[in-house]
Amino acid sequence: MTRAATGLPFDDIRNLLAGLPQADEAARATARARTRDLAVPEGSLGRLADIAEWMAAWQANPKPAVTRPLVAIFAATHGIAADIPGADAHATHRLVELFAAGGAAVNQVALQAEAGLKVFDLALDMPVPDIRTEAALSEAACAATMAFGMEAIAGGTDLLCIGAAGEGGRVAAAALAAALFGGRPADRTDDSDFASGAVAAALATHEGHLADPLEALRRVGGREFAAIAGAILAARYQRIPVLLDGFVVCTAAAVLHRLKPGALDHCLAAHCSGEPAHARLLEELGKEPLLRTGLTSEEGAGAALAIALVRSAAAIHCGMATRSQRWSP
Template sequence: MSTAASPFDDIRQLIVSMPGPDEAAVEAVRARDGQLTKPAGSLGRLEWLAEWLAAWQGKAPPTVARPLVCVFAASHGVTAKGVSAFPAEVNRQMLETFAAGGGAINQICAANGLGFKVFDLALDLPTGDITEGPAMSEKDAVATMAFGMEAVAGGTDLLGIGEMGIGNTTIAAAIYAALFGGTPAHWVGRGTGVDDAGLARKVAVVEAALAQHAGHLDDPLEVLARLGGRDIAAMAGAILAARAQRVPVVLDGYVATAAAAILFAIHPSTIDHCVAGHLSAEGAHRDVLERLGKIPLLALGMRLGEGSGAALAMSLVKSAAAIHADMATFDQAGVSKREG
């Protein structure tokens, strides 16, 4: 596909101009870690998390003072094909639940001192049915990515991204099949809990969507426009904005990872500032994470979405930052260092 005068040109240019990791900050973290009152390596991946935070915040010690979870809510035209156990009107009802503080994500954020924002992405206007045509035009996809970029609040130092949208596990499965190949059945899971007949419908929908858009799925951004949704486009935009602003990102589950997979397919280093919050029970999430080179921080068998796994993982990241910044050194505590 020719990219001349494409609405995606600005996105491609942004990706190639992204800042890289701050290696000096990483070395400073390692030097301090060697002085803390513990055996080297004894905190495992928490030590790595402190280094990762420093690399992408560009400072040592890193801080998590203003963590934020952003949930992007969208409607998908493909729900008309019976791919979900719940009707489309649940989208609006869940948004109202979040606003009233009644969602699982509300409780997780409150318990762990995390900021929380929900973004309504034209919830009453579903995207196109991907079995019949593109979900979005290129222009609409880019505009939605730009909206996601704007959602990254100034001053945020750790971002968790999640989504809410009936039908979006079908959308994510179609994206993975387009990006990575394999049979649609490999990528499709039960989502909100569909029965065997519902699962078969989901597989058939993904097969039909891939056939409908055959010959137009070589460009990852074209995959996003044709097979994606506003939630996934906005999350991709938020990931890019976070990178530009030196904000590390914690990804939620199966659907949120689809946004990262689009960016990874453009260039793998684009998501180096992201960690996988958890391993979802949905679909082939483990396969996706292995392809992206991401080891999940948690594996709790969750498949709720709405940023819940990312938010729980952010509590670990907060702990890693606090341990590194506030733990006593051997000299401060008067503890003898290991000999030799």
């Protein structure tokens, strides 16, 4: 029996992963040839050249550009947040209101980058169950939320920056990262007694059911994780390069990485927050961050900051003079 024949909710996701579009190597090769012809000493552009060639490959355009960047923030709530010491039960709602009012850090960065900003409210008034005792989502709900994430970028963009918001999200991310890659709970958290204990409890409750990355996602993740994974998958099919923000976003992306090697080739890590858990996860994903900001917020500001770098890399690549001709517009 094929996966499609079983009719299970995750089958469509698995089938999409099996048929992922690949990079346009012809566009990459053309871009690389131009890089070698630029009127600068070979290698002097450093990583900017690599970024431009990556953009060319995934936009399928040897002259890449960033003209319609989008910051997409996925906001959700977690039942476990009620027990986090010092947590505010209404913090996520207030943060979403702050986004809407234009007062968050990410609003300012997006404005400077001339980027669109969309915030997706994933049933904020209905926290997912406490992952220490229950699964966050059913398979059907998880698959449906992934599908929602896939539709979230339907308006169009040529560079997608993904952020997250949600009290309790980092604890869920720590549990999901541990389920996907192993390691001690303390290595995946801020090493507080509550966080480490919560991750250990979640892993114990769902023991024996976490080998499948999609099953791990639904059990110890949450709505924002599912939606982010869906958005990343949709971007791959639409040939949209992606900038990943913080620990929560990168953990959601890691689900796809564990399901299929190369599933994140169209993604770059925008920044590293400086938190050990985030740095470790980036190493496991094989992603060298573009920036090292020290930002620990998950709202997408780090990804938005990297827009200027990627846009500049593309502009340098396409606009600089070459050795073979004095000017190549």
